[in-house]
Amino acid sequence: MPAAPVHEPIHDYAPADRTVGTILADKAARIGDRTFLTAGGERWSYGDVHRVTNAYAEGFRRAGVARGDHVALLLGNRPELLWAIWGLGKLGAVAVPLNTAARGDLLVYLLDQSDSILLVAEDDARERVDPAVAAVPAIRSVLGPGELTAFAELPADDPPEMAQVAASDPHLIMYTSGTTGPSKGVVCPHSQGHAVGRSMAVYSGYRPDDVLYTCLPVFHANALWFTIYAALWAEASVALSPGFSARRFWEEIRASGATVFNALGAMANIIWQQPASEHDRDHRVRIAMVVPNSRELRDGFGERYGITVTSVFAMTENCAVTVLGPDDPPDKAGSAGRLRDVDVQIADDDGYPVPVGEVGEICLRPQERGAMMLGYHEMAEATVAVTRDLWFHTGDRGRLDADGFLWFSDRKKEAIRRRGENISAHEVESVLCRHPAIHEAAAVPVPSELGEDDVMAWLVPAPGTEIDYAEVIAFCREHMAYYMVPRYLGRLDALPKTPSEKIEKYKLAVAAREQLAELWDREAAGIRVGRP
Template structure:
């Protein structure tokens, strides 16, 4: 694997070098089409020219709302070559959340799939700074433009902002993580090296490219390994193994719920009919790793990471199987410390907040966009405070325990309890709400919400779910609901979420469940 110095870790410089050195190697496949490394460099040059003709200059922010397909990568990298900043948006965003993301990011242009226009156009109308919406037809025109290296490419530095990626708000609105060019390349370098990826590998992903998992842990890892990416439009349990086999995949990544769904498929004589040798799964366990190896012949790896940082710890193919329940071992490039509520370091085996500090430049975010207070709060004492809790063992392996924050993780999506509550409280029959995580039979969490009814109101749960589905992304819509006279609070009027969470888990079978009630939520 070729090592690029920090100063060369921009998407423009690395793509140019790949085109010159391994240009004919396959880089990307999608629905039967194929692009080489030279193709990727050329088409992103053309996209850079297209964005320039659309008035985009260095430092401008451009929001991208596209499904999994090559155009998403070409747009991100074309903007990067200009020194502009890409703002990948969750394709399920709508309503107030979409307005907030466009406005808070200071985006001046939006690239969106035609199928999303019914949601996009009303949101854009409320954000005057967005001067144009570009659709797929215009992107197709971009691909026909001259493919020379844009002059701005040489001026872009490794520490320049490349992406604003939104992570869930936990005690407030979602935060925009400002990622320098070098951050994703740091992830790619570490994953390729520690996972043993090489030029003959095919890294399959059906996870959304607007998330760091697919973008950094698959695409950038392949880029550093001179490997090929097999991109799928999205996850389907029915199509999964056929896509893996047809693509010749040797590696794939899976989130907890996805691994469980695949596992629940009926056993088949074809379970080992594939080329996959490793799958990165988050979270991992000894039972899961042993089961996947026994059934599929696949070794399981894992990682602890956040959008704000890098691959903090990695459980690689050479780590001992008895450590499979960990998120991997602390490596030389990163320091990890576990602290108590008073920020005092804890010894091995004691659970506390996970704090990290990079030992090399360029591996973590530049900060939260236009949220200086949140940036300072997360990086106090010269450590980044993750808001997650866990412990280290005596050999430096990190074990995740739970989330100190109020985020809810459902089927690979981090959900802001604050944003769920905000929508619920907009309903005329609701005066207060609290969203909490409860266990899901698929792993990770399901969303449960307590609501306080307005005086004299009688809540219709099915109607309330319909209201939620209209005003929030489908994956945020609560599965469970319960009415409560008043929410438990501290003397400072903060809701005691831990009491609500414990009560919900104890009474889970008694709660109103939209799935049991037959109330469905569309993904559109």
């Protein structure tokens, strides 16, 4: 297999030195004056980042946080979220970044399951945060962003704990949706995010003069690892936006001087669907990482915007398994890229490898220590289940070609992916079944006009009741994150089941796709569900 091109030499670090503290201290000493982050009209240099995260470590220590403690962070795209993540890392504590849309039972579950002792939350989230905290006795206190910001004024010496932190120590718990069960907390060592950042900098050809723009949520691995850590390793800078807006997107790109951005889920299609403009090439962007990728988008972005499209295959549990780099052959457009520092086996349902070119489950194992999760927090059985036969089983299906490029096919698991969010069908169903008019529910993915999935739910009414679909949606809006709320609803007298009483989801998914035009559609009914 031919070696991948390396565009710029990077300042490398031995695997054992890949901790937040070690790398930030080195960057501050070598390139301290270089801009690392811009956000909200403010600028932070590499030296500033090291100092402010030291101060945040001191602030968390004064708040009673010690090595090994877990701290939940319910914060939007603000620099304080990154300072908190890295300040906790310097203490040897574990950051638990939460989806800012979490509410109700899901928020209680995340706080409780993560064993968090402290929560930092946005002020406008307190209405849903306070009842959740009351149900989780382990949470000692809640801090707002103002209290967090005040940490920056504290002493900024290197915390003594920083020297004791190992690359293999837990740094983050990042929640990914369950398939047939609750969301799982992925325990990520310090080294995992750095493995991603290194791969992206090397194989995507990022340079010190690049500006990596992100409007994706920093509580997700894509923005945190594939943009922020990638910039850290390229010794480039990050332009942080509060969130994605199709109307503001190109305006922010131009104002920030961005040269790289990532588009996850439907975002690339939404950008592409904007009206053509004489200003389509009025920008500095040279690379856009698009996931999922397609030949149409890669060719279209090149012709219309003059941008080279790259891509990856990755999960929160692992690293950049493949990277489609800017110099890879045009005929590989649409693939997830070439294998990078990871062994991949495509296996059948019994775990045996299939021939090159055939579709099967994507199984992997890294070639370097520290590039994958340590396991699922307090879920030993789930950890063992995905790591059988010395391979990590992704639950995704694809094929490898003779040149070592991976082509994604579909999902073997039941997760629904909507607008870049992985949605647990189990969690959607759990909320629906709490509605007094619903006896049983089954959530399945259906195609979205923006790419990826929309959520559809089949409902079995409770005896003697009638289901009011609009009222069900109102119930969902109150009890689940906005992106989980079903778009389509349908009624059945009973769910199809196997002799062992397992719901035959594949039958329901097929029926939903075939009947999509006839199902009740909340958007057609004029019911819009957005961020709280």
